[in-house]
Amino acid sequence: MATLSAAEIDDISARYPEVFAGSQRKRRTGWLVGLGIASYLVFAWWFFAVGSVLAGGNWGIAGIYLADWVSYEIRPTVEFRGDRLDVTYARFSTYQADRQPDWVTLEPAGAPPPGVEGVAERAVIGIGRDNSLDITPRLVTVVRGNETLVIDIVPDERVTARGALPQWAEQKTPGEKLIVSFGFAGRAEIEADEVKIRHRFFGWENFVFDGNSPFWGKSAGEVLSLLLSGPRLKPEMSNAALAWDNIWNNSEWQHGDVWTKLLQTIVMAFVGTVFASALAFPLAFVAARNITPNRFANQLFKRFFDFLRSVDMLIWALFFTRAFGPGPLAGISAIFFTDTGTFGKLYSEALENIDDKQREGIRSVGAAPSLVQRYGVVPQVLPVFLSQSLYFWESNTRSATIIGAVGAGGIGLKLWEAMRTNSDWENVAYMVLLILIVVFVFDNISNVLRRRLIGRTVID
Amino acid sequence: MSVTLSDTGLAVERHWQELASRRRLYTIGGVLFMIVAMSASLWFANESNAGKFWDRLPHVFDFIDQLMPRDGWEVWRALFDLPSPYADGSLKYDYPEGRVYLTSTLYVPEYIYKMLETINIALVSTLVGFALGFCLCFLAASNLVTQRWLRFFVRRFMEILRAFPEIVIAGFFLAVLSIGPIPAILAVSIHTVGALGKMFFEVVENADMKPDEGLRAAGANWPERVWFGIVPQVMPNFLSYGLLRLEINVRASTIIGAVGGGGIGEVLRLSISRTHEAKTLAIILLLLLTIIGVDQLSAWLRKKLVGEQAFAFGRGD
Numbered sequence: 159m160a161t162l163s164a165a166e167i168d169d170i171s172a173r174y175p176e177v178f179a180g181s182q183r184k185r186r187t188g189w190l191v192g193l194g195i196a197s198y199l200v201f202a203w204w205f206f207a208v209g210s211v212l213a214g215g216n217w218g219i220a221g222i223y224l225a226d227w228v229s230y231e232i233r234p235t236v237e238f239r240g241d242r243l244d245v246t247y248a249r250f251s252t253y254q255a256d257r258q259p260d261w262v263t264l265e266p267a268g269a270p271p272p273g274v275e276g277v278a279e280r281a282v283i284g285i286g287r288d289n290s291l292d293i294t295p296r297l298v299t300v301v302r303g304n305e306t307l308v309i310d311i312v313p314d315e316r317v318t319a320r321g322a323l324p325q326w327a328e329q330k331t332p333g334e335k336l337i338v339s340f341g342f343a344g345r346a347e348i349e350a351d352e353v354k355i356r357h358r359f360f361g362w363e364n365f366v367f368d369g370n371s372p373f374w375g376k377s378a379g380e381v382l383s384l385l386l387s388g389p390r391l392k393p394e395m396s397n398a399a400l401a402w403d404n405i406w407n408n409s410e411w412q413h414g415d416v417w418t419k420l421l422q423t424i425v426m427a428f429v430g431t432v433f434a435s436a437l438a439f440p441l442a443f444v445a446a447r448n449i450t451p452n453r454f455a456n457q458l459f460k461r462f463f464d465f466l467r468s469v470d471m472l473i474w475a476l477f478f479t480r481a482f483g484p485g486p487l488a489g490i491s492a493i494f495f496t497d498t499g500t501f502g503k504l505y506s507e508a509l510e511n512i513d514d515k516q517r518e519g520i521r522s523v524g525a526a527p528s529l530v531q532r533y534g535v536v537p538q539v540l541p542v543f544l545s546q547s548l549y550f551w552e553s554n555t556r557s558a559t560i561i562g563a564v565g566a567g568g569i570g571l572k573l574w575e576a577m578r579t580n581s582d583w584e585n586v587a588y589m590v591l592l593i594l595i596v597v598f599v600f601d602n603i604s605n606v607l608r609r610r611l612i613g614r615t616v617i618d
Numbered sequence: 619m620s621v622t623l624s625d626t627g628l629a630v631e632r633h634w635q636e637l638a639s640r641r642r643l644y645t646i647g648g649v650l651f652m653i654v655a656m657s658a659s660l661w662f663a664n665e666s667n668a669g670k671f672w673d674r675l676p677h678v679f680d681f682i683d684q685l686m687p688r689d690g691w692e693v694w695r696a697l698f699d700l701p702s703p704y705a706d707g708s709l710k711y712d713y714p715e716g717r718v719y720l721t722s723t724l725y726v727p728e729y730i731y732k733m734l735e736t737i738n739i740a741l742v743s744t745l746v747g748f749a750l751g752f753c754l755c756f757l758a759a760s761n762l763v764t765q766r767w768l769r770f771f772v773r774r775f776m777e778i779l780r781a782f783p784e785i786v787i788a789g790f791f792l793a794v795l796s797i798g799p800i801p802a803i804l805a806v807s808i809h810t811v812g813a814l815g816k817m818f819f820e821v822v823e824n825a826d827m828k829p830d831e832g833l834r835a836a837g838a839n840w841p842e843r844v845w846f847g848i849v850p851q852v853m854p855n856f857l858s859y860g861l862l863r864l865e866i867n868v869r870a871s872t873i874i875g876a877v878g879g880g881g882i883g884e885v886l887r888l889s890i891s892r893t894h895e896a897k898t899l900a901i902i903l904l905l906l907l908t909i910i911g912v913d914q915l916s917a918w919l920r921k922k923l924v925g926e927q928a929f930a931f932g933r934g935d
Contacts, residue, residue, distance in 0.1 A: 195745060202742045205735075206799050215795040223793060422666055425659040432656060468909045472873040472883060473902055476890045481678040485667030560785050563877045564887060567667065570785060574877060577789035590786050597781050 226583035230363040231344070234262060234283065236353040238295045238313050242276025252369035261285075261357070285357050286343040298348055300338050302326055309336060314351050362584055364410050371404040411588065416572065420592055422486040423568035427554040430493025435547040437498050438463075442505030449509055449535065460506065466499025471561055479565035489566035493554050501547065508542045509535065541611040548604040548611075555600050559593055569593060685895050696900035699727040710894050729885065729897075733904050735799060736881035737912075739874075740867040743803050747810025747867075748860045751776075754811065755818030756844050761827055773819075780812030788874050802879030806870050814863055821855045822848060854923045861916040861923075868912050872905065 162170070171178045203209065232253060237244040245262060247253045255277060258264065264278035283291045292299040300307040307327055308320040316333040323329060329336040336348045344357040367373045372391045373381050385397050392400050406414040443449045445459035474492035482488045517534035525533070562570020573589050576582040623631060664671050687693050688704065695702050695713060702711040716728025726734075756762050758772040784805045791801035830847035838846065875883025882905060889897040 199742070199745065202738055205738060206742075206803070208800060211795055211798060211800050217794065220790075220794040223790065418666065421662065425663050429656065429659045429663060432652070464910070465906075468906050468913065469902065470869050470872055470905060470909060472869070472876055473886065473905065476876070476887055477681070478678075480890055481681045482671070482674045483668030485669070486663040487667040487669070487671055487674075490663055556781070556783065559783050560873050560877075563785050564873070570783075573783070573786065574789065577786070577793065580793050586786060586789075590783060593783055594778075594781055601781075 223580070223583050225342070225358065226581075227587040228362075228584070229342075229358050229360050230584060231356045231358045232259060232363075233357070234259075234355050236281050236283075236293050236355070237276075238311070238351055239276040240313075241279065241295055242270070242274065243278050243281050243293065243295060244276050245278070245281055252364060252374075257369075283355055283357075285340045285346075285355075289340045289343065291346055291353065291355065293353055298353060300327075300346070302338070302340060307338065309348055311348075311350060317348055317350050362411075362588070364408070366408070367401075367404050368408045368410050370409065373401055373404060411585065416569070416585075416589060416592065419567075419569040419572045420589075420596065423489075423558045423562060423570065423593075424555065424596065426486045426489035426493060426558040426562075426566070426568055427551060430490045430558075431497060431547055431551045431554050433490070433494045434497035434501050434550075435543070437494075438501035438505050439543065441498075441502050442509055443531065443535075445502060445506040446509035448512070448514070449531070459502065463499040463502035463506070466495055467503065468499075469495075471496040471557060472564065475561040475564055475566045484565045484571070485567040487567075489558055489561055489568055492561055492566055493558065497550060497554065500550065501543075504546050505539070505543055508539050508546075512538045545608040545612050548608050552597065552600045552604045555597055556593075684893070685899060687896055687899055692896040693899045693903060696896045697727060697729060697904060699725070702896075709892065711896070713897075729882065729901055729904055732880075732882045732885050733908055736871050736875055736883065737868060737908065739799050739802050739806065739871040739879070739881055740864060743806035743810055743871065744860060744864045744867050746803075746807040747814050747863065748856075750807075750811040751814035751818055752856065754815045755822055756848070758815065758819040759822040761823055761825070762830075762840075762844065762848070772815075776812045776815040776819075778812070779808055780816060782808070782812075784809045784870065784874060785877060788877065788879055792878050797878050797880065799875075799880040802871055802874040802881065805874055805879070806867050809870070810863055810867060813866075814859060817859045818852070818856055821852045821859070825851045858920045858924045861920050865909075865913050865916050868909060 232251070233248060234253070235246050237246065243264075244255065245258060245264065246255055253259050261284040263282040263284075265280040265282070266278065270277055279294065281291075281293045283293065285291065288301075288303045290301045292301070295313060296311055298309040298311060300309065302324075305324055305326075307324060310316075310318045310320065312318075317329070317336050318333060319327065319329065319336060323336075326340070327336060327338045334349075337345060338348065339345045342358055344355065346356070347354040364374070373384070376384070381401070384391070385401060388397055391397055395403070441459055441463075444455050445463065447453065447456045450456060471492050474495045475488060478488035478491040482491065512535060516538065517530055520530045520534040558566075558568055559570045559573070562568035562572075563574040565571065569589055569592070573586060573593075576585045576589065669677075692702065692704075694700070699713045699717050701714055705711040713728070716731075717725040718728065718731045719725045754772055754776060758769055758776065760769060763769050787808050788801045788805035791804050795801055825848050827847075829851070830843050833843045833847045871879065871881060872883040872886075875881035876887040878884065882901060886898070886901045886905070889901060
């Protein structure tokens with residue numbers, strides 16, 4: 159095997175400069191393109207003021223929003239009332255003064271004597287296994303793991319900690335609000351007139367039954383035995399019907415509404431895709447220049463498809479939302495119009511690529527023009543058509559979610575509303591999960607069907 | 619002239635008849651299923667819509683009628699922010715209000731500025747998505763990575779990025795960063811990483827492995843093998859897919875804009891809901907021209923890059 163020494167290599171590259179200079183020039187182009195992109199990104203950074211927007215972002219709250227996806231908070235407020243305490247919750251909370259969670263222990267237990275303000279003299283609130291707050295009107299004892307912080311309260315005046323504050327406690331002004339943090343499990347704001355506690359739990363609260371349901375707070379076994387053999391909780395309906403009604407109309411999760419909206423989105427994608435395929439099918443035959451030998455008709459229909467496609471799905475969606483009112487009809491129409499254009503283009507391209515021999519064969523035996531199309535053309539293109547439609551069916555399910563948010567109905571709008579309130583991120587997570595499942599299932603169905611139609615090699 | 623069939627012939631005929639009748643059964647079943655599913659779907663859609671189809675149909679034409687401009691110049695006035703003779707102090711004809719002045723006299727008309735914003739959103743997110751998808755795709759290709767777990771992890775990661783609804787990412791960052799184009803950029807970029815990553819690794823898996831073999835024989839390490847053996851082959855396809863993505867992203871960023879991401883989508887939504895016909899038409903015209911322009915440019919570039927196969931579009935959304 160011949161080998162070249164370094165000197166020979168240099169000699170050869172000197173002898174044929176055009177061969178090696180070419181790659182030099184190419185390399186320079188690479189650098190120039192890189193430089194161009196870099197300077198464009200710098201421009202974009204300035205144009206969108208990325209730095210200041212990112213710096214101005216409320217990143218602290220981003221963590222809470224993310225935590226809200228998979229967890230929830232219960233927020234008791236302990237108010238000081240003279241020598242006694244009140245433990246209250248937000249107005250629509252599951253828990254109320256007469257229904258305390260089991261991690262809130264009140265002493266003395268039981269209903270307060272008549273005429274006395276405040277439910278108890280002392281409240282012990284456990285935050286997780288190792289932390290607790292022992293609250294009396296004059297003294298709050300915070301236990302976090304093996305550390306203890308004792309805080310003196312002068313009602314309506316001062317909050318003073320005994321000793322130095324540990325790392326997990328914070329007091330901006332002496333005598334004012336003192337904040338203790340328990341990490342993920344929660345935090346407490348101790349003020350001179352009340353203690354606000356936020357206790358965070360992993361999971362979705364009241365996912366099955368909400369606080370108003372008679373089944374609330376019961377274990378799965380108890381619910382099951384009630385369903386099967388228990389006495390009727392409501393005389394007018396069976397327990398199973400009541401349970402179903404309670405789940406379907408769960409006020410926090412709105413399962414019924416969410417599932418109906420999800421079905422709307424699915425219907426939007428399905429009907430829109432089917433209609434678009436059905437209309438594009440005949441039109442594509444007119445647009446294909448080898449099927450209809452009329453250049454004017456070809457061009458007319460092709461430009462028509464381009465128009466439908468280029469007027470974006472968003473414009474169609476907004477347009478039909480104005481016309482039909484918000485709801486799936488607008489979404490169906492938007493998908494139908496956009497995809498008629500898309501399918502028309504795809505189908506006519508497929509038609510233009512067919513093998514002409516089969517058509518010739520059918521024509522040579524004297525078949526009528528319609529039969530030539532039916533037996534010479536359709537069998538070749540139908541699998542491709544169906545495969546493309548199936549592909550878009552799946553991707554339209556995703557599009558339908560997005561155009562839903564601009565008013566075309568379906569889960570998109572519901573999702574958008576849930577996000578706008580900034581407090582229902584767990585509902586957002588629920589809906590996202592449902593959408594992901596639907597897209598995943600449809601993706602697989604469409605893949606399986608496409609594989610059966612055209613074999614695994616053609617279009618993926 | 620019928621011939622009596624032999625036993626074999628009869629068996630063949632019987633078999634053929636069975637096949638034909640099964641086929642017919644499938645066809646009829648499929649058609650019936652489609653009819654039932656379609657009617658149920660249509661009924662459900664009509665039932666849950668705010669307006670019913672037949673009630674609202676005349677209003678569709680009313681709306682189209684309303685959209686007709688008063689005179690041929692109104693759309694152009696709206697597009698180039700020229701004062702309108704119909705100006706009545708309301709927002710409907712206040713075109714000069716939205717001008718973005720570059721110098722004291724030179725201005726960019728409002729909608730063209732917004733359109734540029736949307737194009738920039740699409741361009742930046744395509745670049746970011748391209749870069750990250752490029753980095754990820756080699757880790758997902760079975761001909762380059764032997765560790766199954768790594769491939770599995772990277773592929774699932776990209777799938778999640780792709781399937782996660784863009785609007786949720788946008789909504790989340792809108793809550794954190796307040797209204798503006800950056801949530802849109804983030805949302806579209808994240809989706810692009812997943813979508814491009816998937817197409818890229820499929821291209822990489824179809825690459826010719828001989829250059830790689832040669833490099834391996836010469837003792838090249840993994841990054842060198844990828845950079846000198848694979849990248850030169852796949853780059854034209856990558857760029858072609860990137861351009862395809864750019865087309866999709868222009869549309870996507872318009873839509874995200876309409877739900878609060880800024881840009882042309884937002885002004886379009888506002889002008890439709892406020893029944894500013896001339897403005898609406900101007901924006902639709904601008905959007906149409908832009909989308910056609912971007913599509914044509916990208917188709918031309920793709921044809922230069924990879925030849926005839928450049929015409930595949932709309933895939934890998």
